[in-house]
Amino acid sequence: MSAPSTAPSENAALANIQSMVRACIQCGTCTGSCPNADQMDLSPRHMWRRVILGQLERIMASQTFILCSDCYTCTLRCPRGLPLTEAMERLKGIAFARQEAAHRQPRLFYLQFLETVRRHGRIHEMDFMRRYFSALKSPTVPLSFAPLGLKLMGKGKVELGFGKTADTPLTPLFDRVAQMDRATMQNTTREEHSA
Amino acid sequence: MNYLYYPGCSLTGSAREYDLAIRSVMAAAGATLTEIEDWTCCGASAAAPVSHLLALSLGARNLALAEKMTAEGEILVPCSACYLNLKRAHTALNQHAEDRTRINAALSAVDLSASGRGRVRHLLDVLATDLGSDDLAGHMPRSLAGLVVAPYYGCQCLRPFVEFDDPERPVSMTALIQATGADVFAWEMGARCCGASLVSTRPSVGLKRVTAILRAARGADLIVTVCPMCQMNLDAWQARASRAAGEDLSISVLYLPQLLGLAMGLSKEALGLNLNLAVMEPFLEKIAM
Missing domain, CATH: 3.40.50.11810 (Rossmann fold)
Known part of the structure; x- marks a missing residue:
């Protein structure tokens, strides 16, 4: 069912997503409702089939879940009432955990966002973008954002440095969550081994 | 009408005009906003793919702070992404006992606990439902x-x-x-x-x-x-x-x-x-x- 390289935690994560979409009747309402479907290599309907079949490598090679913009139209319209947007979100999670090269840019975007939240409690947009660009190590991406950055700066809509609002570092909360997530994963792995 | 106000990060930066307009309009309409003290990021769309528990805990942290201020307050949220995240945390606290236990185990690391009392309201809901177009029209010369x-x-x-x-x-x-x-x-x-x-x-x-x-x-x-x-x-x-x-x-x-x-x-x-x-x-x- 899964490729040899699949880690136990991935199996558990995939099994979780499978349970979310198991009742899919392949009607395609999700595909018809998706604003980004025409840009996807696998339609959402097709993606659910792959998930049910457990074809993780095929799924991870796809851009489909990265192109989900969380509009929740499929979730709203699904005649089976399945949490499809959340299933896409969890596929992103597997891809990020695997550090898939194909999804490096959105992964770094999300991770640098969270890193800013961990350190400061709130998002300071300029600080976040600076972190994102430096993690990305791309000379062209920052340039495409430069006009926007200048526009915002011109309007005085960016915080240049901290100190205007008090920081609330959330490291203890992030650490506790990471610890709890690790414990859950170990339990799941142990159950898999004993099963 | 009294609201616990959760501006969210964007309203302190790129969306400052949204924050200004909300405060001005609500004051002119006779509603009182009290900003939630020490609020932090809701997790946006970044937390959930990385950790479901992190996303719920980031949202619930703000609900916990709101509860400390008013036990069953109306939490006013102008950003739709913040609204979704606070609603998700609120729903988890109220409808899933296991999630509630795990969220509070996480929040104990920052000496907070959340019960999910109170209501999470989008600004549009408050404008359309609570203030209402008829009453607002009375404030429009x-x-x-x-x-x-x-x-x-x-x-x-x-x-x-x-x-x-x-x-x-x-x-x-x-x-x-x-x-x-x-x-x-x-x-x-x-x-x-x-x-x-x-x-x-x-x-x-x-x-x-x-x-x-x-x-x-x-x-x-x-x-x-x-x-x-x-x-x-x-x-x-x-x-x-x-x-x-x-x-x-x-x-x-x-x-x-x-x-x-x-x-x-x-x-x-x-x-x-x-x-x-x-x-x-x-x-x-x-x-x-």
């Missing part, structure tokens, strides 16, 4: 007759939590816009996705959504929004969408409370109108500002 306004709702104030409006054919802005004397532009794009963070991470895909919305708004004097992400995509990326599409898609884009504030006779400064990135001359001439 100025008519904006002659303006045609395209109401843009976006996604996450309507879906997946269906609380105050039709999630596909929303109408809650109609009466609010009409209260100002302006006309409502009839279009089908009000509840369609703006592209969200794809506009930043995958511009080739995201800008298509922006283009479709701006193109459909042709004929209106302006678009009004109720979310900083939607606003940013429709105003800050407008020039780029025009270039990519090879056509002029320029149109004024305001936050809904900015429009309401104009009819209430509030000043440009009080509404942060000078901070907007897409306010066109024809619109300013029409409202004579």
Whole structure:
């Protein structure tokens, strides 16, 4: 069912997503409702089939879940009432955990966002973008954002440095969550081994 | 009416005018906002893919702070993404005992606990339901007759939590816009996705959504929004969408409370109108500002 390289935690994560979409009747309402479907290599309907079949490598090679913009139209319209947007979100999670090269840019975007939240409690947009660009190590991406950055700066809509609002570092909360997530994963792995 | 106010990060930066307009309009309408002390990020769309528990805990941290201030308060949220995240945390606390236990185990690391009492309300819900167009009209000395306004709702104030409006054919802005004397532009794009963070991470895909919305708004004097992400995509990326599409898609884009504030006779400064990135001359001439 899964490729040899699949880690136990991935199996558990995939099994979780499978349970979310198991009742899919392949009607395609999700595909018809998706604003980004025409840009996807696998339609959402097709993606659910792959998930049910457990074809993780095929799924991870796809851009489909990265192109989900969380509009929740499929979730709203699904005649089976399945949490499809959340299933896409969890596929992103597997891809990020695997550090898939194909999804490096959105992964770094999300991770640098969270890193800013961990350190400061709130998002300071300029600080976040600076972190994102430096993690990305791309000379062209920052340039495409430069006009926007200048526009915002011109309007005085960016915080240049901290100190205007008090920081609330959330490291203890992030650490506790990471610890709890690790414990859950170990339990799941142990159950898999004993099963 | 008293609300615990959760501005969210965008309203301290790129969406400062939204924050200014909300505070001005709510004060003029006689509602009291008390900012939640020490609030932090809701997790946006970044936390959930990384850790479901982290996303719920980031949302619940703010609910815990709100509960400390007022046991069963009304939490006012102007950003649709923040609204979704706080609603998700609120739902988990109220409906899933296991989640509630885990969230509180996480929150104990920062000496907080959340029960999920209180209510999470989107700004649009509060404007349309609590304040209401009739009462707000009583605070509007100025008519904006002659303006045609395209109401843009976006996604996450309507879906997946269906609380105050039709999630596909929303109408809650109609009466609010009409209260100002302006006309409502009839279009089908009000509840369609703006592209969200794809506009930043995958511009080739995201800008298509922006283009479709701006193109459909042709004929209106302006678009009004109720979310900083939607606003940013429709105003800050407008020039780029025009270039990519090879056509002029320029149109004024305001936050809904900015429009309401104009009819209430509030000043440009009080509404942060000078901070907007897409306010066109024809619109300013029409409202004579």
